[in-house]
Amino acid sequence: MKSSTITLLKILTWLACLSPAAWLAFGAFTNNLGPDPTATITFTTGLTTLRLLTISLAITPLRRLVPQLSWLIKFRRLLGLFAFFYASMHLMTWIALYTGFDTNAMAADIVKRRYITMGMAAWLLLLPLAATSTNWAIRKMGGKRWNRLHKLVYIAIVCGVIHYWWQVKTGVLTPLTITVVVAVLLLARPVLTWVQRRKVRAVVA
Ligand code: HEM
Numbered sequence: 652m653k654s655s656t657i658t659l660l661k662i663l664t665w666l667a668c669l670s671p672a673a674w675l676a677f678g679a680f681t682n683n684l685g686p687d688p689t690a691t692i693t694f695t696t697g698l699t700t701l702r703l704l705t706i707s708l709a710i711t712p713l714r715r716l717v718p719q720l721s722w723l724i725k726f727r728r729l730l731g732l733f734a735f736f737y738a739s740m741h742l743m744t745w746i747a748l749y750t751g752f753d754t755n756a757m758a759a760d761i762v763k764r765r766y767i768t769m770g771m772a773a774w775l776l777l778l779p780l781a782a783t784s785t786n787w788a789i790r791k792m793g794g795k796r797w798n799r800l801h802k803l804v805y806i807a808i809v810c811g812v813i814h815y816w817w818q819v820k821t822g823v824l825t826p827l828t829i830t831v832v833v834a835v836l837l838l839a840r841p842v843l844t845w846v847q848r849r850k851v852r853a854v855v856a
Pocket of ligand 1: 812
């Protein structure tokens with residue numbers, strides 16, 4: 652893949668990742684966020700976080716299945732950082748619009764509502780990943796330790812999915828599609844490793 656093509660794709664990725672925030676900002680300025688703007692902001696930021704995490708999770712299995720797509724790795728950090736950006740907007744929406752910056756209300760919500768506890772866990776797991784996303788941090792930590800730490804993304808995405816299920820009403824199945832996609836992507840890794848090992852064994856035998 653030519654570097655000019657990568658640059659163009661990066662610009663397009665930036666625009667695509669910024670579009671939900673731009674849509675929310677435009678809706679806020681034009682008073683057009685529907686009857687419950689807080690719910691619209693929570694929904695858009697929460698779902699965008701999950702979608703971006705899911706897309707970044709798909710990169711490794713895709714590269715392993717189609718080696719010609721190995722350049723996709725250049726997009727993983729960008730997608731991960733945008734996921735953290737939206738998770739933080741989502742968290743700020745809760746802090747500002749649900750609790751009104753009231754620390755007692757925040758503490759009570761975290762303790763009493765299990766979906767808030769799970770959401771908070773997901774955000775806290777993403778925090779060290781965002782903090783160590785620079786080249787400097789990778790160099791300082793060393794590839795092995797950095798890779799080990801960044802495995803936290805799997806737990807974070809599972810917490811995000813559980814958080815989604817726990818906040819919908821009983822019987823509502825909207826989180827199902829993303830749950831299936833995440834489950835397939837999480838299973839793809841061990842399955843692909845197993846298939847690869849079998850192939851190597853067959854070649855050696
Ligand atoms: C990686 C972290 C997180 C992800 C992926 C995530 C994702 C989601 C999703 C997909 C929804 C459903 C939106 C809807 O259908 O309306 C949601 C709702 C919500 N989330 Fe999160 N969330 C995360 C973290 C948090 C955190 C840290 C908090 C606050 C502490 C939080 C508070 C809420 C609230 C208040 C709702 C709306 C519940 C309602 O409609 O009553 N989330 N989240």
